[in-house]
Structure formats: structure tokens, C-alpha cells
Amino acid sequence: MANMILKFEFNSSIEKVWEALTHSDTLAKWVMENNFRPIVGYKCQFYNKKIGLTVNSEVLIVDKPYKLSYTWVGGPINTIVTWTLRQEGNTTYVHLEQTGFVEENQEYNGAKYGWTFMLEKLNELIR
Numbered sequence: 001m002a003n004m005i006l007k008f009e010f011n012s013s014i015e016k017v018w019e020a021l022t023h024s025d026t027l028a029k030w031v032m033e034n035n036f037r038p039i040v041g042y043k044c045q046f047y048n049k050k051i052g053l054t055v056n057s058e059v060l061i062v063d064k065p066y067k068l069s070y071t072w073v074g075g076p077i078n079t080i081v082t083w084t085l086r087q088e089g090n091t092t093y094v095h096l097e098q099t100g101f102v103e104e105n106q107e108y109n110g111a112k113y114g115w116t117f118m119l120e121k122l123n124e125l126i127r
Contacts, residue, residue, distance in 0.1 A: 002101040004112050008094045008119050012126045014087035017094060018065035020126055021083055030121040038062045046074075072098065077107050094119075 010017050020026045022038040032046040032055070040062055046055040055074035061067055061082070069082040079100035086093045096115060101108040 001099070002104045002108055004096075004098045004101065004108055004115075006096045006112065006115055006119070008096070008123070010092045010094065010123060010126060011090060012092055013090075014065045014085050014092045016126050017085055017092045018068075020122055021068055021085075022062075022064075026125070030118050030125055038064070038068065075107075077101075077111065079111075 020030065022036070024034055024036045027034050027036055027046075032048045032053070034044060034046040036042075036044045036046070036057070036059075038059060040059050042059045044057050044059070046057065047053065053074060055072055055077075057070045057072060059068075059070045060080065061069035065085060067082070067084050069080060072079045072081045077100075079098050082097045082099070084095040084097075086095075096119075098111055098115070101111070
């Protein structure tokens with residue numbers, strides 16, 4: 001198994017970053033259209049009609065504003081995404097871990113590239 005880990009810093013409050021991770025309308029601006037709700041056990045989808053992608057998710061952990069985890073299942077990927085947030089001063093540190101990849105293959109690298117790209121969009125959104 002391979003786990004993808006990315007770390008980011010945002011010059012925003014932890015509350016603002018948490019909102020961007022948990023509100024459906026905001027998520028749609030930097031991830032994909034979705035019907036996400038931060039409720040443990042809630043089943044939702046992220047979708048991109050343009051490329052025909054649907055990701056099925058179930059919320060596993062909601063510890064506002066510090067930790068959020070949900071399944072991320074679509075195509076050949078059956079993984080768990082976990083966000084951990086920590087604020088120091090005016091900086092919020094975000095640790096993203098996506099677990100369950102079989103190996104560091106095309107899906108792993110695609111996810112790593114995709115999350116990096118999306119988090120850059122998030123940084124622009126919450127400035």
C-alpha cells in the first residue's frame with residue numbers, strides 16, 4: 001500500500017480553511033461540484049460532468065476545525081482522504097493524507113497532481 005501525503009500552509013484562519021473544506025458551495029469552486037455535508041456517515045458524490053468523473057464518498061470523521069476524513073472512491077481508486085488542520089498565529093497548516101493506493105502508480109501520481117493543483121486554487125480563493 002502507498003499513502004500520499006501533502007502539506008500546505010495558508011495565510012488564513014483555521015475557520016476559513018475549515019469552511020472551504022466542508023461547505024459544498026465553496027468545495028465546488030476548488031474541487032468539484034458535490035453534495036457534501038460534514039456529517040459522519042453522510043454519503044455524497046463529487047462530480048465533474050465535463051470529464052465524466054464521479055467520486056463516491058462517505059464522511060468518516062468530523063472534528064471541527066481540526067480533522068475531516070472521508071472515503072474517495074471513483075474509477076480504480078478506493079481510498080480515504082484525511083485533512084488535519086493546525087493554526088499557529090496567522091498561518092493554518094494543512095496536512096492531507098490519502099491512503100489506500102495499491103502502489104505509487106498512475107492513480108497515485110494523478111491524485112497527487114490533482115490535489116496540488118486544487119489546493120493552489122483554494123489558496124487563491126481564501127486569500
